[in-house]
Amino acid sequence: MSRSLRTAAAALAALGLLTACGSSGSGSSADGGKVTVTFWDNNAGPARTPLFQHLIDEFEKANPTITVKYVGVTSSEVAEKYNTAIASGSTPDVGGVTTALLASLTAQKALVPLDELLAKSALNGKLSANMLETSKAASGGKGLYQLPSSGNQDVIWYRADKFKEAGIEVPKTWDELFAAAARLTDKSKNQYGFTIRGGSGSGFQVLSEAYAYSGLASMFDAAGKSTVDDPRNVELIAKIAAQFKNTTPEADVSNAYPQMLAQFQANQVMMVHHNLGSTKDVRTALGDKVAGMLLPSGPSGSSILANPVDGFGLFKNSKHQDAAWKFLEFLDSHASNSYWNENVGQIPANTEAYADDWYARSGITKQAGDALNSPAVKLVQPPVHLPQYSKITKTDAEPNFQKVLLGKMSPAEFAKAVADAFTKAQSDYRAKNG
Numbered sequence: 063m064s065r066s067l068r069t070a071a072a073a074l075a076a077l078g079l080l081t082a083c084g085s086s087g088s089g090s091s092a093d094g095g096k097v098t099v100t101f102w103d104n105n106a107g108p109a110r111t112p113l114f115q116h117l118i119d120e121f122e123k124a125n126p127t128i129t130v131k132y133v134g135v136t137s138s139e140v141a142e143k144y145n146t147a148i149a150s151g152s153t154p155d156v157g158g159v160t161t162a163l164l165a166s167l168t169a170q171k172a173l174v175p176l177d178e179l180l181a182k183s184a185l186n187g188k189l190s191a192n193m194l195e196t197s198k199a200a201s202g203g204k205g206l207y208q209l210p211s212s213g214n215q216d217v218i219w220y221r222a223d224k225f226k227e228a229g230i231e232v233p234k235t236w237d238e239l240f241a242a243a244a245r246l247t248d249k250s251k252n253q254y255g256f257t258i259r260g261g262s263g264s265g266f267q268v269l270s271e272a273y274a275y276s277g278l279a280s281m282f283d284a285a286g287k288s289t290v291d292d293p294r295n296v297e298l299i300a301k302i303a304a305q306f307k308n309t310t311p312e313a314d315v316s317n318a319y320p321q322m323l324a325q326f327q328a329n330q331v332m333m334v335h336h337n338l339g340s341t342k343d344v345r346t347a348l349g350d351k352v353a354g355m356l357l358p359s360g361p362s363g364s365s366i367l368a369n370p371v372d373g374f375g376l377f378k379n380s381k382h383q384d385a386a387w388k389f390l391e392f393l394d395s396h397a398s399n400s401y402w403n404e405n406v407g408q409i410p411a412n413t414e415a416y417a418d419d420w421y422a423r424s425g426i427t428k429q430a431g432d433a434l435n436s437p438a439v440k441l442v443q444p445p446v447h448l449p450q451y452s453k454i455t456k457t458d459a460e461p462n463f464q465k466v467l468l469g470k471m472s473p474a475e476f477a478k479a480v481a482d483a484f485t486k487a488q489s490d491y492r493a494k495n496g
Contacts (some may be wrong), residue, residue, distance in 0.1 A: 063087065068213060070176075071203065072184070072487075073330075076298055078209040078342050078372055084434070086263070088375050095127055095129055096127050096128070096129065097126060097127065097289065097382045097385050098128075098129045098130075098382075098478065099129070099130050099155045099156060099380075099382055099385050099386050099389055100130075100131045100133060100155050100156070101118075101130050101131065101132055101133065101154060101155065101156045101157070101160060101369070101389065102113075102133050102134075102135050102140075102144075102154045102156070102157040103132065103133070103134050103135060103158050103260045103294050104136025104137060104140040104157060104158030104159060104160065104163070105135075105137040105140070105372075106122075106135055106157065107136070107138055108286065108333040108404070109342065109406070110133075110202070111134055113401070113402060113406070114132060115132065117392070117393060117398050117401070117402070118130045119393045119426055120392075120398070121389060121393075124305070124392070125385075125389075127385075127391075128165055128385045128389065130389060133154065133252055133364070135370040140158075140163070140184055141163060141166065143168075144157065144163065144166075145165060145166070145467070147358075148167075148170050148172045151173060151377075151379060151420070153377040153378075153379045153380075153383060154377060155376070155377060155380035155381075155383070155385075155386040155388060156197075156374055156375070156376060156377070156380070156389055157374065157375050157377060158370065158372070158373075158374060159173075159207075159208050159373055159374060159375035160369045160370045160372050160373070160376075161199075161200035161370045161371045161373075162200075162446055162448055162452075164197070164200040164207055164208055164375075164446070164447075165200065165202065165446055165447045165448070165451070166203065166449075166451065167203065167207070167375060168207050169449070170423060171274060171378070172375075172379075173207045173208075173375045173377060173378065173379060174207075174375075174376040174377070174378055174383065174441075175206065175207060176205075176206045176207060176208075176209055176378075177204045177205050177206045178187075178444045179387055180206060180209070180319075183391055183397070184391070185209075185391060185394055185412070187208060187412055188396075188412055188413055189209075189394065189412060190210065190213060190409075190410075190411050190413055190434070190435055191413050191414065192213075192343060192368075192379075192434055192435055192441055193210035193371050193373075193411050193434075194206065194210060194214050195403065195441075195443075196210070196368045196372055196441075196443060197210050197373060198208075198445045199339045199443040199446075199447065200371075200443075200447055200449065202447040202491075202495060203447075205257035205289070206248070207375060208373040208374065208375055209369070209373050209374045209375075209376075209390050209393075209394055209411075210371045210394075211371040211372055211373045211374060211393060211394055211399060211402065211403075211411050212371070212372040212373070212402070212403055212406065212410070213369070213371055213408060213409035213410075213430075213431065213432055213434050214338050214339055214369035214370065214371070214372070214408055214412060214475070215337060215338055215356075215366065215369055215430040215433070216267070216270045216274075216335065216337045216339050216366075216367070216369060216407065217335075217336070217337060217354045217355065217357070217426055217430060218239070218333055218335050218354065218355050218356075218357060218358075219326065219333070219334050219336065219340065219344050219352055219353070219354050220232070220327075220332060220333045220352070220353060220354070220355060221329075221332045221333070221348075221352060222332075222350070222352060222353040223349060223350060223351040224246060224332050225242070225246075228245060228246060230242045230356050233358050233359065233456075234358055234359065235358045235359055236271075236274075236275050236298065236358045236359070236360055237332070237393055238358065239256070239293070239358050239423055240256075240301065240305065240309070242255060242333075243255025243256035243305065243309035243310075243332070244308075244309055245334060246309075246332040246333075247309045248307070251435070252330055252331070253326075253329065253331075253332070254309055254310050254331045254398060255309040255310075255319070255330040255331070255332050255333060256305055256309045256310050256331065256332070256334075256335070257306060257310050257314055257322050257325055257326070257334050257335075258302060258306055258310050258314040258315075258467065259314070259317065259318065259319070259322060259466050260306075260314045260315040260316055260317055260463065261315075261316045261317050261318035261321070261337065261460070261464075262318040262319075262456075262460065263299060263318055263319060263456075264460050264463050264464075265317075265454075265455035265456055265457070265459035265460050265462075265463065265480075266276075266367075266444070266455055267335060268299060268302060268398065268459075268463055269295075269444075269455070269480075270292065270357065270367040270478075271298060271299075271302060271334075271335065271357065271365060272290075272294075272295035272298045272299055273295065273365050273366075273367045273442050274358065274359065274360070274364050274365060274366070274367070275294065275295070275297070275298035275358075275359070275360030275364075276294035276295045276298065276302075276360060276362060276365070277294070277359065277360060277362040277363035277365050277423050277440065277444065278292060278294065278295070278365060278440075279365060279440040279442060280442060280443075280473055281380070281443070281444060281445055281484065282445070282488060284319055284486070285487065285493065286488050286489060287481075287485050288480035288481035288483075288484035288485045289418050289481070290479040290480045290484060291335075291474070291478045291479050291480070291481035291482075292477075294360065294362060295458050295477055296473050296474050296477045298309040298344065298360065299466065299473040299476065299477060300473040303473060305491050310331070311330065311331065312323060315464055315467050316464070317469065319336060319340075322334050322336070323336070323340060323343060323344070326344070327344070327347040327348065334397070335357070338354075338368060338407055338409065338426070338427060338430060339406075339407070339408065340409025341354075341405050341406075341408075341426075341427065342406070345407075352378050353425065353426065354425065354426030354429075354430075356426075356429060356430065356433060359464070363440075364440075365439070365440035365441070365442050366415065366433060366434065366439055366440065366441050366442065367442045367444060368442060368443050368444060370446070371411075372408075373394060373411070373436045374390050374394075376390060377383070394411060394412055394445070395412065396412050396414040396415060399411060399415055400412065400421070401411035401414065402413035402416075403421075404420045404421070404424075407424075407427060409427060409430060409431040409434060410431075413435075416428075416431065424436060445484060445487070445488060447491070448484070448487040448488065448491055449487070449491075450483065450487040451487070453485060454480060454483045454487065455480075457485060458479070458480075459479075459480050462476050462479060462480075463476060
């Protein structure tokens, strides 16, 4: 396929029009010593697809005997696509895999363990230790099944220009944040200091806020009991709920990320909690009027609830695992990993990139990276290895959190329901897996 046709194919893939091709087979072939490696992008779209296309071009120039076939899959489709491919034996050679997908893929024994490959690679010792830890934890601590490429972290975007006009310092504690939100709220102008995520994605977000406030170091105690209903977590959930309709819009009860970001960009809210994934969106819309801060701390210090780590998996069905691994090594090399993360605004997995100019000048991305990689920071691993994780944090927790905002459930009842579900799921997991 010519380069122009491949570019057009990439654009179509970004629209999800080529995703069906990904489940029709591995796409691998051998021809006169040349091989084709099929790569599924797990979050294809106009922002990411051209970046991968550039990296694939560079890889093929350096490795003329290997062709990489790019297949774009949207993030909303990828879990189902992988499950279908595994069932039919038509997985790709290489695929984008977040830690949120690892438990399912490793349970189905679809991926190659990467521990020995990494140990022999030039990448060994050059990848973030905390990201590798998160990757291993996400697969139940049974080894490395994901080569991490990017770290994310929850941050709070704030209107730096409005803070400056009001003479407000950047909050370091949650109480300072709530005080700033009150000062920046003017309901007569439809202006609110903060916004709460009450819709899709609210479960993880409120837990992230709670652990930043409580400073707890783990989501389970030594006996396997969940710490979600710790009184310090409950205290923060109650403080968040008290902001609803006072310093936040009423629509927040059902708002998810797109609605929250729209309010932020429209001058209706002055602070929005999301993560580094929105760096390009907020900076494109607001330029230097916006800045980011780490989640504030509570009276007992702060901890970070680890975000999903993005990366790549090598599938067992691949007939060209050597070529596929070489492609993964290229993607995580200093130059490639730095290029990728500079353009998506996230934290590089390759620690050599931390000396690059763009990273040193990146502001909140570097702050988040420094925190993520600091041995002094409490990095709390969410139990994404539990098969029930999504049901607990989304299907069950999200409607219950809406009840909290509406005064139909107490913060303590909400936290206990999540904690009890995690405790039982962890017990079941241990009984089955040891």
